[in-house]
Amino acid sequence: MRSALVVGTGLIGTSIALALTRRGIDVHLSDTDEGAARTAASLGAGHTGRPAQPVDLCILAVPPARIGAMLAQAQREEWSRVYTDVGSVKALVHTSAEDAGADLSRFIGGHPLAGRERSGPLAARWDLFEGRPWVLTPGATTSRDALNQALELVSLCGAVPVVMDTDEHDHAVALISHAPHLVAALMAARLEGAREESVRISGTGIRDLTRIAGGAPELWEDILAANAPAIAEVLAAYATDLTAAVDALRAVAGPDAEAAKRGAANLADLLRRGNAGQARIPGKHGTASASYTAVPVLISDRPGELARLFAAAGSVGVNIEDVRIDHSPGREAGLVELLVDPTVSDRLAADLAASGWTVQS
Incomplete structure (x- = not known):
């Protein structure tokens, strides 16, 4: 892949564009909201405007209800060689694309399982998809070229490809x-x-x-x-x-x-x-979910306190598997629960207490 067109510069579209530009891909950005496209471009996600020549891959990052008609239009106007989307539903996209007369051999459905509570290009991150599942839903007529381009896209974004049927996905x-x-x-x-x-x-x-x-x-x-x-x-x-x-x-x-x-x-x-x-929910790196023990530590709400606590745990050779933070109402303090392997929880609690941390039993 040398060039790509991202249509829709919200959180997902801009994050994809940022990931591709970091890998040296020439990325074009398009959006009905020109301000959003300019904002994405200013973040380093690519340059605005449709390309003069067809790109290698067009990513349709627009609402699912618009994808089918847009795909048909894009193919008529030859925006790209092959196409994919990032919609969170797939059966509707495939049906509407077929109804709109799109060439489904040059299209493969896609859905990266990543996101944030915030939306828009300013919320985008180049590493949003790192290690996350990215579902691909090839149809009966999907070409090898379309599949390969989509797989390369997933790889360039650092995600993990998962192939599913459209109804199964939905x-x-x-x-x-x-x-x-x-x-x-x-x-x-x-x-x-x-x-x-x-x-x-x-x-x-x-x-x-x-x-x-x-x-x-x-x-x-x-x-x-x-x-x-x-x-x-x-x-x-x-x-x-x-x-x-x-x-x-x-x-x-x-x-x-x-x-x-x-x-x-x-x-x-x-x-x-x-x-x-x-x-049954997968744990770290997709392995079986593990059971961890919480070591609760009271900390003040001052800059650097959390980093200092993590450093203290690391200095005694304990890996923090997860963390939960509960802020105290009306006080500038909070309770941090360090989730660790049960075999090291007692040692970590003792070492932290010996270092002056307030560890709750």
Whole structure:
């Protein structure tokens, strides 16, 4: 690949462009919002304007509902030799492209599984896709050239290619991304009218659960509409479990001892299933999820404190696998939980305490 055209200079499009320019690819940028394209160019993502000659690969980084018609137009006007997209749904894209008369032999669907709560070119990062899955959905007529160009794109962006069927992809992202976003939004919406005293004592649990609810509503409206059937199917299963949980809780709190016993058993089963499902989420480097022990350390909210704590852990030869931070309400301090291998947690706690850190038991 020597040249590429990125159409759509939001977070994903600009991040792809930044990754490609770092690898020496001649990148052209196009957007209906000329200001966004100029902003991406000023960040070093490439240069604005369509190329005079067809490029090697055109990446359509626009909302899924627009991809099919845009692909057909791009092929009529010969923007590129081959094309891919980065839409978060795939069946709609393939169907709309076929309906628009696009040549699907020169197209391969794509979806990088990476993102941020922020949107727009200013949120872009060249390393956004490093180590992340990038799904490719070749069709029955996809050419070898299109597949190879897409695989090179994934490699240049540092991602890991995963080949899937379009329907399989759409159900998968409904399960692991789209439905969870709606659930996070539903939970966060409960906080909108909550009493201030309740919100003030929020901790890491509710923060982690609602983090993705901070995504741009206009972007997610398009995504949810494009994959509505698959998302509805997943949410219907959620609703069944949620109804069962409500019934179990009411039974536990009720006067019937036998019903309370059954309710407690149902809640225990739901929690067990939750443990089993959470354990299936891949851990570091795609390996099986591991169990870590938390070493809680109280630190002040001063510049450099977190770095100093990490350095202290490193100085005793302990690798920090993950970290959680909970800020104290009304105080310039926070509780940092260092997640480490269980075999070294006691030693780390003792060494940190000996060095003057406040380690909670």
